[in-house]
Amino acid sequence: MTDRRLTLVSGDDASWLSPELLSRMATAAETVVDCMRELHESGSNLVMEVLRGSDGFVEWEHYPPDDVRDPCSHAQFFLHAHAPDERDRHDYAHFHTFMGTDEIPGVLPPKLARAPDNGAAITHLVAISMTATGLPERLFTTNRWVTAETWYRAPDAIAMLDRFVIGGERPVDRWITAMLVLFRPQIELLLHQRDAAVDRWRATHPDCDAYEDRRLEVTSSLDISLEAQIAWLDARLESGGEGHA
Structure with a gap:
């Protein structure tokens, strides 16, 4: 049987979304829109804001340099x-x-974890692809070698999502924190699909380390639309959340 949590959110199959999560998603939607509006009114956007003060946009460089x-x-x-x-x-x-x-009490890497060579215990959650005009257009996950992360299976990575908070008042910081709430159902889906992709790769390429195989880079992806997500969420809330478990 297909896990309902792995089904892309739709008006017909979202009963696992709790009223509390829907409320958090609605608050996050307001923050996402407000941050983008604030930047637009100042003549900027999310990408321009991160690049502010930089001498051009150099491929592969991190912005800001120290994250x-x-x-x-x-x-x-x-x-x-x-x-x-x-x-x-x-x-x-x-x-x-x-x-x-490293600093989260009680979080230990599972047996399948791969620790990074530099000793930094970080776990990649999701990537957000942006257009040149600063609009989010896709979510995706990556294989372990891409970011040299400590690998956690989907249930453990999902448990970390609630902890993802970038403090401060900068619009981009508030926006990215809110995005991981607004698209929480899709991110959970992608993390499970990521695990499945690596498992399939391991099964079909038994002579290589699936986590380090450069032939497997993007492990799951999903096109997104802010407008469609917010419209769906509004409709769900207006219906009173009928069908919630």
Whole structure:
């Protein structure tokens, strides 16, 4: 039987979404829209804001150079872009989001974890692909080697999502925190699909380390629309959340 949690959110199959999560998603939607409106009114956008003060936009460089790191939650993110000939599809730039796990009490890597060579215990959650005008257009996950992360299976990575908070008042910080709430159902879906992709790769390529195989880079992806997500959420809330478990 297909796990309902793995089904893309739709008006017909979202009974597992609790009223509390729907409420959090609605609040996050307001924050996402407000942050983008604030930047637009100042003549900027999310990508331009992260690049502010930089001397151009250099492919593969992290923006900001040392990433954005929250000292309390241990959440972090950066923006970068790949060279055009190394992109599997159009992607102007994307945010990578992480949780640092060294300082989280009770979080231990499972047996299948792969610790990074530099000893930094960070776990990649999801990447957000952006257009040149600063609009989010796709969510995706990556194989372990891409970000040199400590690998956690989907249930453990999903448990970290609630901890992802970038403090401060910068619009981009508030926006990225809210995005991981607004698209929480899709992110959970993608993390499960990521695990399935790696498991399939391991089964069909038994002579290689699936986590380190450069032939497997993007492990799951999903096109997104802010307008469609918010419209669906509004309709769900207006219906009173009928059908919730």
